[in-house]
Amino acid sequence: MAARILHRLRHALEGAGAGAGAGGGAGPGPEDCPESSELEDDTEGLSTRLSGTLSFSSHDEDGDEDGDEGEDGDGGEDGGDQAAPGPPGDAAAAGSGGWSERPGSSLLTRQLQDLWRRSRSSLVPQRLLFEVTNASVVSERSSKYVLYTIYLIRSGQFDKAPAIIARRYSDFERLNRRLRGQFGSDLAGIAFPRKRLRRNFTAETIAKRSRAFEQFLSHLHAMAEVRRCPAFLEFFFLRDLQTAQRLTCSGMYREALAAWSNAYRLQDKLAVCSSGRFLLTLAGLAVCQQELDQLGEAHRHCEQALQLLETQHGHPLLGPFLQAHVHLSWRVGKDKRRSEARLQALQEAGVVLDQQPSLKEFLIKETLD
Incomplete structure (x- = not known):
């Protein structure tokens, strides 16, 4: 033209x-x-x-x-x-x-x-990036190791809330061993940095391993079956969930909220926001935010959980979330009639609401391993 x-x-x-x-x-x-x-x-x-x-x-x-x-x-x-x-x-x-x-x-x-x-309405193609942003040598009483800090970042957009994990070589080695035992030949072409008897703490070795771990996680995440398996997922967020649960039970709600929040971001980045672990994360967020008087945020997380539980009428967390949502709705001035109707339906189905644990009680009793 x-x-x-x-x-x-x-x-x-x-x-x-x-x-x-x-x-x-x-x-x-x-x-x-x-x-x-x-x-x-x-x-x-x-x-x-x-x-x-x-x-x-x-x-x-x-x-x-x-x-x-x-x-x-x-x-x-x-x-x-x-x-x-x-x-x-x-x-x-x-x-x-x-x-x-x-x-x-x-x-x-x-x-x-x-x-x-x-x-204006289309989605930019995105993928998950794994970036080692820091590697520090940690010395304890009887051991010395390198701790790698890894950011999980979505490409294709500005990611203002990346999720963070810190793992050592033995954590990666354990994940590699579990996945190779489960998937065998599927991982034959994926390299893993070998152990070294000497020079493990030189800048050159640490830099090479950092790049190798980034590529290792990227290759694993590119395989649909691997990125959905529990061994791969729990490598990222199980530790945060365990820490958050322990801090919540100890009454350290502000510290627990930070751990629950990072676990939330990790599961969101890994696209597992419909699992049982994610519902437990929402429960932890709601409990800590309610204790810290962040009632609007606690109410929002209860609503998110109830949307996920829309068709799961027999889920053990349905009653606790409904009761928490009714209470929070009353405190923040939101409509609570639908949750009350769902509670009524549970009663008519034979559920004894007085015997239902609260969200905090459920968090304390839940076993995370």
Whole structure:
């Protein structure tokens, strides 16, 4: 399209130069106008850059776009069967056959508008990145090891709340051993850094292992069966859940809330927000937030849990979450009638609500191993 316009400008310049020559002047030809060449090169570069960014799914628009590419490509600027354009004055005199009213003249505008409409509601392709951000040497009474801090980050968007884990070589080795025992040949092509008898704490060894652990986790997560298995998932968030439970039982609610929150982010990044562990995480968040007088957040997490329990009428956490939701709704001034109706339905089904544990009691009794 841009090349066609430039072609017309060149014809106009040629016409102007010829008219000046007839009058005794020596007007410059197209080859004497370096600006024309620069414009054409820049336009071609712009087309190349855009070709990898814009994509259109409409069959009609695809056909139009192919036609434009043919005009600017090997088929020449004349556009196939279309007659070569004359000077601008001829186009204006042609009326409905002029350039401004030809089919496809507003193609780029339509495509950009369509792309804008779709981009506002479309999802950017995302994947999970594992990045070792720190590695520190830890010395204890009888041992010395390297602790690797790993961030789980979603690509394709600004991730303002990455999840964090800290693991040592023995943790990775245990995960590797469990997965190879379960999946065998599926992991044959995935490398794992070997143990070393010496030089385990040099900067070179630590850097190489950091990169190796990033690649190891990325390869595992790329395998659908592996990333859904309990051994892989619990490597990330089981430790946080155990710490959060212990702190909650000790009444250290602020410290427990930080651990529950990180466990929440880890499960969200790993896309396991419908599991039993996630419901337990929501219970921990609600309990700690209620104890810290963060009632709005506690109410929100109860509602999230009840949405997950919508069809699980016999789940042991349904009664505790409903009772907590009714209480929190009353305190924050929210509608509690639906939860009360669900509690009534449980009673009619034979559930004795007085014997149902509270969320805190459920957290204390739950075994996490």
